[in-house]
Amino acid sequence: MKKRGEYLLNNYSRFEESFVYGEGAILYSEDRKDYIDFGSGIGVSSVGHGSKGLSRAIFDQASNLIHTSNLYHIKNQEELAEKLSNLAGFKLYSFFANSGAEANESAIKLARKYGSRGSTKRWKIITLDNSFHGRTYGSLSATAQSSFHKGFEPILDGFVYAKTLNDIQNIIDNDNEIVAVLIELVRGEGGVQALDINEVQTLAKLLKSRDILLMVDEVQSGVFRTGKFLASNLYGIEPDVITLAKGLAGGIPIGAMLTKIPDAFVPGDHGSTFGGNPFSTAASLKTLEILLDEYKSGRLAKRIDFFNSKLDELVREYPHVFKSISGIGLMRGLPLDSKIDLMSIVKSANNERVLTLKSGNNTLRLLPPLTISEKEIETGFQRLSQAIALLNIC
Ligand SMILES: Cc1ncc(COP(=O)(O)O)c(C=O)c1O
Known part of the structure; x- marks a missing residue:
């Protein structure tokens, strides 16, 4: 079988997922699974995917x-x-x-x-x-x-x-x-x-x-x-x-x-x-x-408040995983307790279909599209919470 990316230079370590289309803050994989995008392709997809x-x-x-x-x-x-x-x-x-x-x-x-x-x-x-x-x-x-x-x-x-x-x-x-x-x-x-x-x-x-x-x-x-x-x-x-x-x-x-x-x-x-x-x-x-x-409409400020209230809930739910919340607006970091492996969280989140990023060696980073809806935020945090629960970190 041909190896995926066989002709590409090996300068990235990539996840298994590959996406074929997107709508708002949702990306759809080749096998048509929906992923909530809390990474925006490293802070790029500011107006979400598929903006008309x-x-x-x-x-x-x-x-x-x-x-x-x-x-x-x-x-x-x-x-x-x-x-x-x-x-x-x-x-x-x-x-x-x-x-x-x-x-x-x-x-x-x-x-x-x-x-x-x-x-x-x-x-x-x-x-x-x-x-x-x-x-x-x-x-x-x-x-x-x-x-x-x-x-x-x-x-x-x-x-x-x-x-x-x-x-x-x-x-x-x-x-x-x-x-x-x-x-x-x-x-x-x-x-x-x-x-x-x-x-x-x-x-x-x-x-x-x-x-x-x-x-x-x-x-x-x-x-x-x-x-x-x-x-x-x-x-x-x-x-x-x-x-x-x-x-x-x-x-x-x-x-x-x-x-x-x-x-x-x-x-x-x-x-x-x-x-x-x-x-x-x-x-x-x-x-x-x-x-x-x-x-100007105030929607961005409202969205930031909502996102950050959900972030607070997540940190309160897992105080032994997250030490604090860093960053501003929709540029957020969750510094992890030193015992927690950052990549295990990112990978578990991928498995639960929410895309996150790392920052440095011990901070989970979230950069959602600036147009993300409340429903997408809620679903994303539910999945992230589940991803952490599945790791059974005590
Ligand atoms: C603060 C900052 N400066 C510069 C860069 C480099 O940007 P690019 O990857 O578009 O060259 C990045 C990319 O992550 C960044 O975060």
Whole structure:
């Protein structure tokens, strides 16, 4: 018998399931079983599966024009940039790429370019322990988790890893080559831990006073995932650079680097063949229209409350399994008791037909579609509870 994926490079460990179609927050497997999707394809399917609005917009755009390259003006891209700036609530200039890693790569290049301007060349970027910024060499080097670097050394020079936000002052006091700090406000792959709001605001003021760029990786936390358009909005900060991807176009590949600095790049400094083409930007405009409607109508806030009340119930039901709830909005983590094997929960949940994610080594992560219904939430939590009960953890 032919081995499944025989011709694929072996860089993923995959579950047995494979899906053929979806509706809302439900995915249907090849054998037509229904799964509640509490993972959104790692935070991507923000408007759920099979959205009529999004698929119509994609179809219409594909029928008219898919690609032209950035040699020419692209109306959707211009509209999208304006919309992102309006949604953020402060003036931002956009560069479009195709993924989170590429968005971060462009932020890293922007920081180095910015640092090359003064009389003292500044080129180093501080990132936080346990962060995750992507798999390209720049974003991988920014990722302060040595497990991701293993086998790929030497990584790029110029990244300084800070243990906590409070360490940053000390680092910049002793290194005049620091040009930027890149952080996730909620560490997606590093345990879904949200940074402290006061510490973040203090950091933002400190960096501003030293002309050091504050760059926030909102690849996972952005686009309404935390209940506001940006986690930065919740934290009351206006970073110099913000990166987005994942949920930005509901599953069509796109990444964006947004900056307050109008002259950050000049023509020729950076680019992308596909980035921001008419197709992906049409998908993003529609996705944002759908999500903005959910937000303005109050449905998103209601859904977040309902989801989190069910999450509370689950944690109360299994206090010996879950230590607490972390994260914000619909970006949630459940840190596990140290005796519990994380993958056994994820696998049991798969068997009970609810898809979950892991974050780090001991946190169960939930990133449901932002349009998930109450019924889907209820069914998902019933299945998750059953999945844990079946493990017979005492
Ligand atoms: C915070 C953060 N930054 C960057 C990335 C990389 O994004 P991509 O996989 O689209 O390159 C991810 C992906 O998980 C992420 O969570």
